[in-house]
Amino acid sequence: MNNFLKAFLSFGLATSIEKLLGFVILPIYTKYFNATEYGIIDMIGTVLQVACIFGLLQLETSLQRYYYEYDKLKRKLLVSTIYYWIGICSIVIGGIIFLASGILSQQLFKTPEYAMLIKTIAIQLPLTNISMLGLVLLRFEKENLKFLSVIITKVVSTLLFVYVFVIYLKLGLKGVFIAQVSAIFCSTFLVTFYVRKQFVMKLSKIMSRKNLSYALPQFPARVGSMVLGQANRFFMLGYLSLAAIGIYSVSMKLASSIQLINTAFIMAWAPFMHAQFKKENNQKVFSNIFPLVGWGHLFMCMSD
Template identity: 25%
Template sequence: MIFTLGNLGSKLISFFLIPLYTNALTTTEYGVVDLIATVGTVAAPVLTLNICESVMRFALDKDANKDKITQIGTNLLLIGMVVGLVIFPICHSFNRISQYSVFVYFYVISLAASQLYLCDLRGKELLVYYSIGNVLHTFFIAALNILFLVVFKGGIEGYLNAYIIANILTATYALIMGKGYRSFSFSGVDKKLLQRMIRYSIVLIPNSFMWWIMNSSDRVMVSSMVGIAANGIYAVSYKLPTLVSTLTTIFNQAWSYSAIREEGTEDENEYNNKIFRTLIGIVMLIGIGLITFMKPFLSIYVAKEYYVAWKYTPFLTVGCVYLTLATFMATSYTVHKDSFGYLFSGMFGAIFNIVMNLALIPLIGVYGAAIATCISYMLVFVFRLFHTRKYIRYNIKNKEFIVGSAILILSACLMFVDNLFGLTLQCALMLIAIYSFSDVWSPMLKKLLKLKGKQ
């Protein structure tokens, strides 16, 4: 519930900012800011050796010295600020973003800082403060974007300024609430702990890069092969499908704590599969529901020139459903500090994604990028299903997975029947899914009503 309050509130604000962006920025401008955000997503963990992941995971150990862990994270962030100066010459080598090199630098550094100190709050199990930090971060982004885009008409620079300031304010909040300011010292660093943390997190750098390839490299390729305006439309097509992973990420954040505590218990396998089956039913329903109402919603949600984005959402939604299930299974890697498991699965999907993008984008344009992303997500799911068997044997031979997959894919195909008949069939399929998975959502609904009745 704590994670829901923090994440859902922030994601809803972000969700309703899309109409602001699509009306305040042209497709070309939105393509540029999305490209910068894409670069920043991979640059931040590279500059800090992805240390925020170690800060969160190592702090959850029973005998953890949380202050020393935070100190190591802070020191690597400070070093990253110096190394990050290399961003300037790199940006100047790309015409599209060369004039925004200063903004890119501060965007990356501020993003790294906010991620680090929010992870510090999670590691210290200050979950209420962590959730409030997420809400504040999005509130700052919303308020500052309204100020810079609507009032000042700042365009690309206004958008980036809003994110930079929001990141800095969030990092400051988390730093104060987690008392991370006590860690600003290069003396007395625990070198053995430093080595263990870096050994864990450094493997996650190529993993982050591999996920960047699957999540974002297609946007770079679309920009260069099709055009920056096409990337702006494709970026919008990503927003709704990622709601699937957004909603279940809330659950996975809480689940990771439970999975770590349950490690080594007698019923660990049975317990994990019980939760996994419930998650399958929920995520399939969310995916089917999004696909069913995608087109009518987009017609009122975004500016007219962005509506064509619906054509790419079926592939991305299906992919995000399987990615969500793969993310749940990856908890086994976190529990056992198996960062190589993340790397191998990410590498597997990334290589396939690059090959498919290079082959399909020149032939069928943006459709190629969407199809490549969908298939690579599904392959990561299959890889982790087998690779995590050394920890947990996840079971997919159940009604939720088999029936859900069939309805999800069929509903995605029906999106291209662009008339009332197609929408009617989609609604019928959604009703079948709701009925089929009633043993998943019905007990949850009863528990919620029971809790409400007690209040």
């Protein structure tokens, strides 16, 4: 229980720092870009989020489910197999986006002018998914300080590159996406360095079947969740202007602070929950925790 509370506080701090990045960058973007340009940034970012889901194939849940089931070489086989699958899927989808960037720009913005910006998310896609997998590994290895250092690296490098490319070099929208690619490269390099000992140069067919059998049945639910959370932008694009989407995006970022506690809990809970499955008293542990979680949610709802 103490480990869970420590993880909750660590991930809460990391999440708060990452959310703080959005609040710090927001006035910069609103100063240098109008509502329409911010709408373009948001729409391209939404395409990236959707593409990331298809690149992951929900396989990160297999990593979480089976991580504590194995040790030593089998665990490394599990990790490496999932990295191979997600890496290949992300590169393939990124390649499709890169080749179809002109078509996507025309469909989204009625002009091929933003094809180059869309190409940058094709590069971001594999880096984002590999970074996310590394952060999952750090959580399950209980490397909370390393997890925090990756988040801080991402935040600091993003601010630095935004200053260089947007403010100093005045590259406009192109500077935003160059800054994003540069920052995600830095954080991905660091997290991959931290977890490098978890890999072996082998793809396991048995692990592949097991992981896909666990992950793919969940994938439609993940797509449905994505539709509820992200697809509204595409519907709005058909009825509203890019400026309206930009204003909507700003308001959503301002409101996202309410998710801090929930996000920190989920990050801490997944490793803790899966680690309990092999313990004999796991039912007692869960029965003690769930009332606390229930009362906590009730308190937050009443406070709202």
